[in-house]
Amino acid sequence: MKKNYLLLSKEDNWVRPFFKKYKWLLALVLFLGFLTFFAASALMFTSGYLISKSAARPENILMVYVPIVLTRAFGIARPTLRYVERLGSHNWVLKMTSDIRLKLYQAMETRAVKSKSEYQTGNILGILAEDVEHIQNLYLRTIFPAIVALILYSVIVIVLGVFSVPLALLIALLLGVIIFLLPLTAVLVNNARVYRQKAKRHVLYNQLTDAVLGVGDWQYSGRYQEFLNGYNESESLVRDEDKEMNRYSRFESLGKQVIFGLIVIIMFVWAGNYFGKTGEVIYLNWIAAFVLAFFPLIDAFAPISDSVKELPLYEDTVQRLSQLPDTTPPVSKVDDEEEEIIKGSEIIFKEVDFRYNEQSKQLLQNFNLTVSEGEVVAVLGKSGVGKTTLSKLLRGDLLPESGSITIGGIESSELGEEQSEVMGVLNQSPHIFNTTMRNNIRLGNLKATEEDIEEAAHQAGLAPVIEKLPLGLDTVVEEGGKRFSGGEQQRIALARILLQDTPIIIIDEPTIGLDPMTEKQLLETVFEVLKGKTVLWITHHLVGTHYANRIIFLEDGQISMDGSPKTLLEENTKFKELYQLDLYE
Structure with a gap:
């Protein structure tokens, strides 16, 4: 399967070209995504330290002045960075999908008559609604969050390794289950199911457009109810696939919550042992800081497996788009000064x-x-x-x-x-x-x-x-x-x-x-x-x-x-x- 994705990625001339075209905006989006979660984690870290320090009754306010300023700074930075990151990511994706739609229209227009004979209206709507829309969601909900999560994962393991190598390895293992094992399992379990769901949706598009275009004939023939029954039956098949996928997602979500709970307990025990050995109150203030810093990271790691299970659709999307006519304009002899130009109108x-x-x-x-x-x-x-x-x-x-x-x-x-x-x-x-x-x-x-x-x-x-x-x-x-x-x-x-x-x-x-x-x-x-x-x-x-x-x-x-x-x-x-x-x- 991995080989298939790599092969499709090389053959993909619908998405990959736009990486280079908008590479700097893409780099900015990923950096802002990392900073957003860093600010959220830093906010909880400084808040945990401030709460613990304040509970120890410092001699004056200046003893907690720096944590107060940092808490305010990270509190303002978190929503600001999130807003700017969302603007940037949506801007990148909309630019890309706008180019893809333009390329799609050009592909259909290049052989307009042939397109009408080879593609049903519902099939074209399926490409527009399912394939292009899926590419948009693929990046907003899968690619961007996954890359940001991998960056955070590396930073977390490196930072914890400074304090304790065994702890860093244990957290790397537990987070690795969420980042790698669960998404891979989700793809394996739902691979065939996702394909079936998309195929059934395309059947719905074809049925619906055919019926709308011929709605008068359905009514005049007295078979209107027959169409409704057939359409409802097809729609129920799609809903059944949705139910199965949602059932798996609920069990998977429960597993992720258990793992995150285990990570919090491990961090609490480690921090208590690490900072409690000295017996000084000043070091105990760091316990809450380290434990609370992990809570915002749930939002970074949890969505990965939910979105990665749709990766099989990308393979299908690339295949369907690649079958469309090539939009590369033919070399025109009119434009080439070295070639023969049009002579007359014979x-x-x-x-x-x-x-x-x-x-x-x-x-x-x-x-x-x-x-x-x-x-x-x-x-x-x-x-x-x-x-x-x-x-x-x-x-x-x-x-x-x-x-x-x-x-x-x-x-x-x-x-x-x-x-x-x-x-x-x-x-x-x-x-x-x-x-x-x-x-x-x-x-x-x-x-x-x-x-x-x-x-x-x-x-x-x-x-x-x-x-x-x-x-x-x-x-x-x-x-x-x-x-x-x-x-x-x-x-x-x-x-x-x-x-x-x-x-x-x-x-x-x-x-x-x-x-x-x-x-x-x-x-x-x-x-x-x-x-x-x-x-x-x-x-x-x-x-x-x-x-x-x-x-x-x-x-x-x-x-x-x-x-x-x-x-x-x-x-x-x-x-x-x-x-x-x-x-x-």
Whole structure:
């Protein structure tokens, strides 16, 4: 097991990198943790001496003045150091987990489509709620306290060794049971139980998210109670595991209290013998000081075994996070001055094979397509034939099993952050944010001037809409663009693309759900303002394809028809039949 933890620690690229990044803050946190318990122990030490000294009726107050000052100083230092230590430790952990969450979001976004196919929503929630949260608790409740306890353990043994080596060895043995033996036993006893508990919690996340997303279907089918019964049964299994772990924790806590009680008795007997041999009252004052100094240390040593038993979860957490896509950005040929840069906007699919997984059908097989610079290509085909997949491959959201996809001679997957400077996307459901229309358009280019924004809005055909708004472009719109019609939302998205000013535009069925008149007007505007750009147009309608220079039909992973609209209409019987059917739908 130890070997596994060491191996995982070396393979961990989710937590270890942040040790180096925040190493000085980490060192400060550990030092403050040690000082906190030192101040607490010193407070009890000086208090014990002060009480004993005062009980002996000193000749004047000056005889106990120093212990009084030290008691006040350590009394103030203890909560102050504790507060600063908590601030520092939480600051370190929150910085780290913030970076981890950012890395997690980047990992999921890197292959957004693949993530949706491989990870259930509940599974992703499990990673966010269980794994990242566990890393946070691991350091706050396990790593930091354990390191501080080891430092205190070493200091205590060394200090007691100055007075008595046998005593130091005996205390080292008893404290070692609490620091080493009990935590190891806790891990061995609860190892399988902790894994089962976490697995059952992930089952709950999946069940709950599936049910919430489909709550209407549960109700309409009359099986709502069936879901509740199943969920309650799963939840009771988790509670049963909690009960077993809590039962063990109670017995373990009793054992720790017995050991601490034994340490206090040993210290009392030793101090009585050590300081009582002289028979002088001045030495007897140290008895209470040494005994009381151990009481605050219970808080340092007792929590270790309670938190260490969750260490097996760290192994599982690292494994789950390591399975996520690597967020290391690919080396971009655009960024490397010694490498070839993008030349033009020609798109080439060369012998591309793709399917989503081994069980799914082959969407593209030995697929070849060249889109010349400035060409508008309409891609048609039946639902599920791979039209949208083609655009996702071009964007790099998906990677082909074999073959290559290049833009201006550069692999599309290697564009990295440069992708936004090369490609713009007008999709079916552009998101409209709950801010001003101006800010919604500005998303296309944050550095755009006010004149650029107004020009883009005008070109996108938004002038009549803006004139009706109370504050024009500065009118705050509703979340999701509810204030606008579907066509108006698409025009806002089009204005963003115009502001983005990329050489390649992907249009993915933007007219779905629009009435014929709005669809016609939108397409006229789109292809008017996109003249000269390379356009890959995913569409389900043949009517309107006269805007394209070329039409291709996808079928069985290949291009079954290819040609200009005029040529296909004149020479291809099948195309002519499909066109007539589409015209009179």
